[in-house]
Amino acid sequence: MKAVVLGAGVIGVSTAYELAKEGFEVEVLERREGVGLETSFANGGQISANHCEPWAAPGVIEQALKWLGRKDAPLLFRLRLDPALWAWTLRFLSQSREEKFWANVAKILRLALYSRTALKQLRDDLNIEYDHLENGIMNIFRSPGAYEHALVRARAISELGFERKILDPKQCLEIEPALKGISDTLAGGTYSPDDETGDAYKFTTALYEKCKALGVSFRFGVNVFGLEHDQWKITSAITDQGEIKADVFVLSLGSYSKAAASGLGIPLPIYPTKGYSVTMPIVDMAAAPSVSITDDEYRIVISRMGNRLRTAGTAEFAGFNTDIDPARADMILQQALGVFPGAADSAQAEFWCALRPSTPDGAPIIGRGLQENLLINTGHGTLGWTMAVGSARIIARLAKGLAPEIDLNGLGWERFS
Ligand SMILES: Cc1cc2nc3c(=O)[nH]c(=O)nc-3n(C[C@H](O)[C@H](O)[C@H](O)COP(=O)(O)OP(=O)(O)OC[C@H]3O[C@@H](n4cnc5c(N)ncnc54)[C@H](O)[C@@H]3O)c2cc1C
Incomplete structure (x- = not known):
């Protein structure tokens, strides 16, 4: 056959x-x-069952309105005459209702957990190397409100069979000491120890x-x-x-x-959603994370890949355009350097963007x-x-x-x- x-x-x-x-x-x-x-080619590198909450979530409209017109918005709708985008957006909004959201979380989690196990098996069988790390993924929160919200979510998700450990700022630092530069800004974190990272390319x-x-x-x-x-x-x-x-x-x-x-x-209904990444050589190993970090404040992920540090994020609804907007690329670069100052050499940064094939329900x-x-x-x-x-x-x-x-x-x- x-x-x-x-x-x-x-x-x-x-x-x-x-x-x-x-x-x-x-x-x-x-x-x-x-x-x-x-x-x-150069995505955020996370093998993340932890990331099972789709963008279409309760409160997404209020959040998007707050970001509207802001050049540094993590989620950016470029208003344009694009029937495919409008049709997709209507479907997307219909998925943000509470009961739809949780049904979507459940199916995304089911597939992500299955796939994470399948990847581990494949790696063992084939003995392939791709700068992978099995150190888990930590989400960090800066505002008490965002942290409180994360705790409610963590409890609800544990009922679906996925445990997110809840961390106070001190525990965040015990797991990832390289966060010390921002320790006084941390409200807390959550941690999924069985998640992984690696270079998809x-x-x-x-x-x-x-x-x-x-x-x-x-x-x-x-x-x-x-x-x-x-x-x-x-x-x-x-x-x-x-x-x-x-x-x-x-x-x-x-x-x-x-x-x-x-x-x-x-x-x-697949719409291209543009995202960016920046990859830099690590110059101070102790200042760079070993655990992959998702910074809730800026909606970026930061992962170590061998001797490189990669940060990725932003979602832009702008059709099939793959031009790199230097301002948006620089924004995630500065955000990552703010979390891990001195870890990587920004003079050698490589910028990249690509289109996520996104469905309305994630x-x-x-x-x-x-x-x-x-x-x-x-x-x-x-x-x-x-x-x-x-x-x-x-x-x-x-x-x-x-x-x-x-x-x-x-x-x-x-x-x-
Ligand atoms: C900034 C960013 C960060 C991300 N971070 C993560 C992460 O941390 N963890 C995670 O799990 N996922 C992440 N993703 C998502 C992940 O990268 C994508 O979901 C995944 O790469 C999609 O793979 P794919 O094979 O479907 O698409 P692609 O990799 O785009 O492959 C599709 C292929 O089809 C080819 N093709 C297209 N049209 C034609 C045609 N007409 N004829 C012939 N060939 C064609 C293309 O050239 C391409 O090679 C991220 C994505 C982005 C943009």
Whole structure:
């Protein structure tokens, strides 16, 4: 059986690997010159079941209004005539109601936990290295109000089976002494010890080598325009290099999945959400964190990756534009240096931005399409690195006709129809 995987980001490459392990002959189609060069290239690095709360949360409208017009807003809507954005925003707002929010938290958590375990297994099996650290993730809060809110959330999430340790400022410093420079600004923190970090790009390239060893073929520089189909089946991928036939097709084109799936009769409300990262060499190891930090005040994450410090954040709704706005990139750089002064060399900072493939409810779209041989694995938004291995395993099992190992309820495209 031949499977064609569309897209070679962390999702596509993980899926190719799992399909090959299930015995498929696999071909991956990718427009770039290599794997992992778009959204999977320089993300925040967190493998974070902890980050299971979607943006569409109660209070998001009030929060967005406070930020409106502020250039340093972590969540920035650039008001523009874009019907896709307005349609997406309406769906997004409808997901922010209390009961929807908690249903979304539950399904995101289910997939993130499954995937985190699957990644650990894969790493043990393959012995691949990608600057990973198993030191957990700490969220820090500066205002007593934000900390109080976090404690309420932590208690509610513990009822879903996920324990966030609650920390006072002294405990924050015991776990991450490099926070000493901001100790007097800390109201407290929460900590998820089993979460991890690692370089998604290094992981994707390492897994690419393992894929090739299993016989997976990669075609780079090929543009996918869409999928040809009859009533029941996808028959071929239509590309600028002709039609490519297979028995099974997997859609994993990140933010570009929706365009490629047009005409297939399934709604894929995926909107590109621009985020930035800055990577710098660490110059003082003791001043840099070993635990990955999420700073609630600025909505940034800061992770150590080998001898580099990476900070990532901001969400900008501005279509498919991938220009780097120097002011926004510098903003997260200064915020990270404020948390860990002297840790990294900002003169050698590398700036990056990319488009998160975001769905209104914050969960990816995973499952079968309308045609029985179409499998969808996309829309992973803020958590694509966290969810990559688990999502890939689910798709490979579905392709093989096996039941997935977790409940897929609420993860398919049907929820948007
Ligand atoms: C600033 C930032 C920080 C983040 N931090 C984290 C984090 O800490 N933890 C976490 O879990 N996630 C994080 N993410 C999210 C994560 O990076 C994404 O969810 C993930 O990379 C999505 O992977 P993907 O394979 O779906 O998309 P991509 O990596 O974009 O892959 C899609 C591939 O499809 C190819 N493609 C697209 N269209 C076509 C076409 N028509 N023909 C051929 N090829 C095509 C592209 O070239 C690309 O290689 C972050 C994202 C950003 C932007």
